[in-house]
Amino acid sequence: MIRFENVTKVYDQKARPALDSINLEIDRGEFAFLVGASGSGKSTFLRLVLKEDRASSGAVYVAGQNVANISSWRVPRLRRGIGVVFQDFRLLPQKTVFANVAFAMQVIGKSRSVIRDTVPEVLKTVGLEGKENRLPHELSGGEQQRVAIARAVVNRPGILLADEPTGNLDPTTSMGIMGVLDKINQNGTTVVMATHDDDIVNEMRKRVVELKNGVVIRDEAKALYTSMIPIVGQSRRLRDASGRDEPQIIPPRAGSRAEARAEIRTAGEAQA
Amino acid sequence: MRLAFVLSEIGSGLRRNLSMVISVILVTFVSLTFVGAAGMLQLQINQMKGYWYDKVQVAIFLCSDGSTAPGCATGPATPEQEDNLRKLLQSPAVAQYVNDFQYESKDDAYKHFKEQFSNSPIVDSVTPDQLPASFRINMKDPEKYEIISETFSSQAGVETVIDQRQLLERLFSAMNAASLVAVSVAGVMIICAILLIATTIRLSAFSRRRETGIMRLVGASKMVIQLPFILEGVIAAVIGAALASVTLWSVAHFFLGEVLSKQYPDTAFISPGQTLILAPALIGLGVVLAGTSSLLTLRRYLRV
Incomplete structure (x- = not known):
């Protein structure tokens, strides 16, 4: 690879x-x-x-x-x-968890319905169900890193x-x-x-x-x-x-x- | 989806950078107004030249109703007098100075008058009878105007001989100088506008480096990353150009149309509608300015 x-x-x-x-x-x-x-x-x-x-x-x-x-x-x-995850998470502070992950799909032109289906699935994979609408500063460091991982892998x-x-x-x-x-x-x-x-x-x-x-x-x-x-x-x-x-x-x-x-x-x- | 995304990015960019965007709008507005003013002066010069200006130098106006010149004691010029004048123009003594000449009948005069003064209320009160017929002469050497003037002024049926070019030339050179000044001021202002747009885009790119960094990492295309920034500059410039167009239209409508045309009813002014042909040019200029300056800035300050 x-x-x-x-x-x-x-x-x-x-x-x-x-x-x-x-x-x-x-x-x-x-x-x-x-x-x-x-x-x-x-x-x-x-x-x-x-x-x-x-x-x-x-x-x-x-x-x-x-x-x-x-x-x-x-x-x-x-x-x-290639997905990338960093030590400092690099989340967008004014966007919710969902929006942060969705951002990675929006910028490469994925349709809204695909985003709506895929993001919750990926958030489930990283163990963040039910936290879609939190902002990054409302999460612990570990949870923020999970968001960053979700964003890195959402485009498979x-x-x-x-x-x-x-x-x-x-x-x-x-x-x-x-x-x-x-x-x-x-x-x-x-x-x-x-x-x-x-x-x-x-x-x-x-x-x-x-x-x-x-x-x-x-x-x-x-x-x-x-x-x-x-x-x-x-x-x-x-x-x-x-x-x-x-x-x-x-x-x-x-x-x-x-x-x-x-x-x-x-x-x-x-x-x- | 991507369009909606780009639009929302533009919106947030404009909001975050509002004061800079306003200054870009104002600077492009002022600079393009000067560009447009130069354009308007040229339009006005063309308007005043009328039908004959570029074709002939000297006009021999024949007597019409109510002419008071000494040569018109017998009333309006008769066909015989016109024939005499035509013969005189064709005689070797005069013909050596004349390239060619045309006869403008009262009806022709009325037609040309209507074209030139189409924006002026005076056109409704003029009839073909009031306008003099004329001979329009294209000189071999415009400086020899005096010869024509001396030969024809005293002829029966001639009201007056005018060198229109000489009258207007002085005015036109003043107007050309004014448009040159306007263009120079516009040049300086456009340099300001370019630098300001570059700075604004740079700030905007800096304040959103987090987003653009993530966009790069997840494989957003160069266009998706750069387009919002370029469009920000372009939108600001287009607003400025639109304001400049509105300003020029207002000047034509309120100042030329309402004030000057009342004070100088015998001058042909451009119509407000004519200034609108400048608008697409101004907007195009604004788009090109903003587009190129933001593209160049992004190439340096936004790595993709």
Whole structure:
């Protein structure tokens, strides 16, 4: 669904590239976490998928299409196939929940009757039945993010990009949001989520792609936020972008999360 | 649906930016009024030129009822006197200065008069008998007017010889100068209008960057995103142009029609209806101004 082939993105010629020869493939229907420190290139990755920026070299394929070959007047069509959710929700404060979600359909010219049918359905999916007429400031943060998710998926995009969607939310609320994203993923939407939230990553046990200084240093299926084995060099378990190698699967570990985290910490210390 | 959406976006844009929109309306109104005033002066010049102005330079008016000139002692010009004058015009002495000449009978004169003064009440009180017949002469060299004047003034049946062009030329050059001034003022005002429209659209785009950001993300087309902004500027400019048209019409109706035409009944003024042919031009100009300046602004300040 999303394929990066040797993608490099340089913002400033003098500094190191934001993304450095990235090879990565995310399949249709997959759920992938993008983790890494600030400045590791997560946001650049998402921007390249949306064609907000051009890659300096290499090719970005979205739904089988090289985005470099999409002419500017067809970029809107590309974006209709991609939903986006942000940390700061980005709702329209003077519009109701219903109107916020309907806005995404209005601007691409959906008919009133389709909007009337679809919006309540989507609001039900994200768990906001009965709150159609609230304004964003009358909702909790978690509910606002659900509205934002509803808006992102109301046009049934094949891909959902989430840029730290739980960054402003408490752990319990975050888990609720993850439930919604998981449900959307179950319905066949590819989900790529950039996050710093280790609890969530550890809880979900999905694919984890870790970026550091613009390079993929880890790509594991059903993985944890931090690798449990110290990373030596950059050789370990880099997944071939062509998809020939199956990712190695680390079986879920027995034992409590606390135990796992203690191990992670020792691993981190060992690394240091 | 999309149309309704675009319209509601325009409405909210105009409401949020009301003071700027009003200033755009006023500036386009003033600038286009000046443009229109220049246009009106040109229309007026054309009106005053009448039927003969561009065709001949000198008119020999023949005696009619009630002429008091010395050559008219015998009353209205007779056919023999007309024949004499025609022969004189064709004689080598005169013909060397004349390109050609035409005879305007009383009926022709009445017809041309009615055309020129169609907007004036005077047309109802004039009959063909009151208008003099005339010879209209196209000179080879308009400067040689004196020769014609000397030759014909003393002829029997001639009331007067007039160089119409020279009389009107001075007035027309004053009016042309006035329209040039109006156009220059309009030019400055139009620059103001363009800059003001650009600023207004920029503010409008800035105050709605949240909406447009979301519109981009959900894949709204460039047109749906930009059209409301462009139409905002265009609507304001069209209102300004409409106000300018109404102003010009009022000037023609109340000032020219009611005041000046009473004071100068023998001058042909343009009718209020004639100013309305300026309206589409003014509105078109307003649309082009607002459209291009908002398009250029959006290209810089609203990424799609």
